[in-house]
Amino acid sequence: MNRKDFIITSTLTAFGMSTFGTIIRLPNGTFNGDCDTTNDIMGPFYRAEAPIRNDLTYEGLKGTKIQLKGTVYKSDCITPLENVLVEIWHCNAEGEYDNDSKDYNQRGRAITEDDGVYSFTTILPGKYLNGKLYRPAHIHYRVTEANSKELISQIYFKGDPHIDKDPWASLEKAKLRIVELKPEDINGNLMLNFDIYLQDK
Numbered sequence: 001m002n003r004k005d006f007i008i009t010s011t012l013t014a015f016g017m018s019t020f021g022t023i024i025r026l027p028n029g030t031f032n033g034d035c036d037t038t039n040d041i042m043g044p045f046y047r048a049e050a051p052i053r054n055d056l057t058y059e060g061l062k063g064t065k066i067q068l069k070g071t072v073y074k075s076d077c078i079t080p081l082e083n084v085l086v087e088i089w090h091c092n093a094e095g096e097y098d099n100d101s102k103d104y105n106q107r108g109r110a111i112t113e114d115d116g117v118y119s120f121t122t123i124l125p126g127k128y129l130n131g132k133l134y135r136p137a138h139i140h141y142r143v144t145e146a147n148s149k150e151l152i153s154q155i156y157f158k159g160d161p162h163i164d165k166d167p168w169a170s171l172e173k174a175k176l177r178i179v180e181l182k183p184e185d186i187n188g189n190l191m192l193n194f195d196i197y198l199q200d201k
């Protein structure tokens with residue numbers, strides 16, 4: 001934070017700074033912030049009605065296992081949202097989507113409880129060609145909640161060399177959606193956290 005930013009946020013009695021922006025306590029005691037998670041393209045491979053499940057792995061699945069979790073917040077940036085439908089889908093380690101099987105592989109839906117938390121166990125996606133360029137590895141999201149605007153987005157992975165030339169991952173607005181895989185899990189799985197901030201309808 002530079003000095004100018006510090007003065008501005010101090011003047012507005014900032015509640016706190018996060019990597020997502022500023023959260024301000026309003027005179028009426030509520031909060032306001034600029035933490036909205038940005039959108040991304042839906043892509044052609046979405047399938048509705050994927051199973052409600054947290055574990056997208058199965059016997060014989062190739063790839064590096066990852067534990068993906070996060071909390072969904074409302075537009076004030078601090079209140080967890082319950083009854084949020086979090087849908088994810090991604091390709092397998094070979095870069096292929098399951099577009100027609102009844103197993104809906106690497107596709108799942110989860111519904112948050114009052115702590116706003118969602119989680120999935122899956123694998124690190126591979127890559128597929130978009131024209132002549134490989135898209136960076138990514139996971140698609142569709143997030144739906146009764147009082148919030150629907151969010152369609154994607155996350156990417158820090159250090160992926162295909163981000164720079166990708167028309168969507170390289171955008172400024174995608175920066176906060178490039179997440180870090182961390183070796184925190186005691187079983188050697190990679191962990192990643194992606195919190196989601198919805199906008200009011």
Ligand SMILES: [Fe+2]
Pocket residue numbers: 043045090091138140
């Ligand atoms: Fe995709």
